Amino acid sequence: MPQVLEFKLPDLGEGLTEAEIVRWLVEVGDVVAIDQPVVEVETAKAMVEVPCPYGGVVTARFGEEGAELPVGAPLLTVAVGSQEPVTGQGPASGSSSGSRAATATEPASGSDSASGNVLVGYGTGAPAARRRRVRPEAFTATATATALAPAPATPPATAPVPAAEEAPGPVAVISPLVRKLARQHGLDLRLVAGSGRDGLILRTDVESAIRVAEEEQIVTVAPSTPPVAASASRATGERIPLRGVRGAVADKLARSRREIPDATCWVDADATELMAARAAMNKAGGSAAAPKVSVLALLARICTAALARFPELNSTVDTEAREIVRLAEVHLGFAAQTERGLVVPVVRDAHSRNVESVGAEIARLTEVARTGKLTPADLTGGTFTLNNYGVFGVDGSTPIINHPEAAMLGVGRIVPKPWVHQGELAVRQVVQLSLTFDHRVCDGGTAGGFLRYVADCVEQPAVLLRTL
Structure with a gap:
């Protein structure tokens, strides 16, 4: 019976805690070999091609191109031991340089099904604790199905609504960083229209919604907190997030001057x-x-x-x-x-x-x-x-x-x-x-x-x- 193994974003070294998905190199249903690069990510320091430690059939991808994921977040799942490619669609989309194969080569079982030789702080020599047996027809991304369910009807814009983490029902967002950003600004994700596939909410969607709310000087907050008016003294020019290489440089230079x-x-x-x-x-x-x-x-x-x-x-x-x-x-x-x-x-x-x-x-x-x-x-x-x-x-x-x-x-x-x-x-x-x-x-x-x-x-x- 094939096993579905979850591959998480590994530790990229040097204290890096997150990475942005630049380009997927495989699609759901593709056959991957052990240590084959499956995604290209951008950290605060460099562009990195991340190899997958498992060989098998890709059953799901997590995150759109352009989304930021923290270290330890799921990247994809692979059916190890599968003989046939998967025809279902995963939760993420985007152009891919990988080709969809008609049949799958059988990866080795046991300790030979993983390389144990990925990036810093990540090893796969021992069986994964999260391995689970599933039926072949269940290889599609059930783990993220709820994340992509249609959002409930939008309530009136003038009525107070619960904060994102308190809102009932599923919200089409995968990235924990996106949820954190929305929570920090008291933004209800149910009111945000996602630009990703199937309405997936990306970080750029949240940042845009925050800018609109600030311009209107009203931010949606939890009922227990009174509405917060944007500061009249806050600059209204173009805002460029300090992230990626620019953010890393800013942090390092500021630390140098402090210490x-x-x-x-x-x-x-x-x-x-x-x-x-x-x-x-x-x-x-x-x-x-x-x-x-x-x-x-x-x-x-x-x-x-x-x-x-x-x-x-x-x-x-x-x-x-x-x-x-x-x-x-x-x-x-x-x-x-x-x-x-x-x-x-x-x-x-x-x-x-x-x-x-x-x-x-x-x-x-x-x-x-x-x-x-x-x-x-x-x-x-x-x-x-x-x-x-x-x-x-x-x-x-x-x-x-x-x-x-x-x-x-x-x-x-x-x-x-x-x-x-x-x-x-x-x-x-x-x-x-x-x-x-x-x-x-x-x-x-x-x-x-x-x-x-x-x-x-x-x-x-x-x-x-x-x-x-």
Whole structure:
């Protein structure tokens, strides 16, 4: 007898608690293999293809494309051991790149029916506690049938109505986050028209209803609570939810400013010799198809050399233990602007790489970032960040530390400026370097020494040869 197994949204790592469904890769009735990607989701850090640990026939999908689900919420159910595909329709819709098969391959039974090898914090080696035996004709999504039942007739808009969680009867909403949002604003979900399939209420529907209610200065609330008028002083401009990448960046920067007593020092440096050295390296590369050495790669290598001399800045602070933790490896983050917002990919073990290796990894991660395919692993674990804001045509800035790191080096644009060189006024390629550091891990002398060493390597690249 086939078993219907429920696959929940697994832990995606790094404290991520929710994800938005971007694209379903399978439909109800499709045959899936163990570890086959079934859905593409977007977290606050990256786009992730989620593999299913079971092999069998998809019997139900939970959530529309665009819906946000918390970790642990059901994603889909799979009939393990089924010989025939399912013809019923599940509760969710959307375009799919998967194809509907005419017959199903038989997945292995017992411990072989699951991979036990999914994402962080999720294993399937042992039998699932929620497994249940059902009749083959019951493979359609009975678990969510009530969630999609027609809503009762809409009561008069002027009459007070119960809050969403108190309203009798089913409501066409799946996401717990949508229910929570409605509850926080005292919104009765029975009054919301869903734009999803079969009237499914999406988060965008709730947000739109909240905006309309605020504009009318009336929010529907429970009978025990008097109507709440919208604040007359509240701004009425366009409202953009702080979620996804933008929300994650906002939370991290705000936490950095709350917890880290940061300070910034800066210096102008003559980068003429560095640019000449780069040109010589690229010329020595021979073939025009050979990868070019970038300025960012050179600065990254300078940073790793500087951190070897000033390890205090490659550390983090354990606030609970009141300890500074100096880190042995340098995992160098670099800021990259993408269509999805600012991201900071991490070059692993940058301290053990030469300029070419660092440059190749930066180029690879930059390309992956542009396509939106960075994984959470690509974006976490950094110990020091390099921020080249000169690409935006600005000279200087005061970087905000990428929590929980201890420092960030900012680099402005390299431009011709008047400069005293060897006792005479000349036009030189000048760059401003700024270092923001956690004053708990070191004092200004250490930070100044680090920045001065970086500037010396920029002005005289031969200085760097001593540490290679």
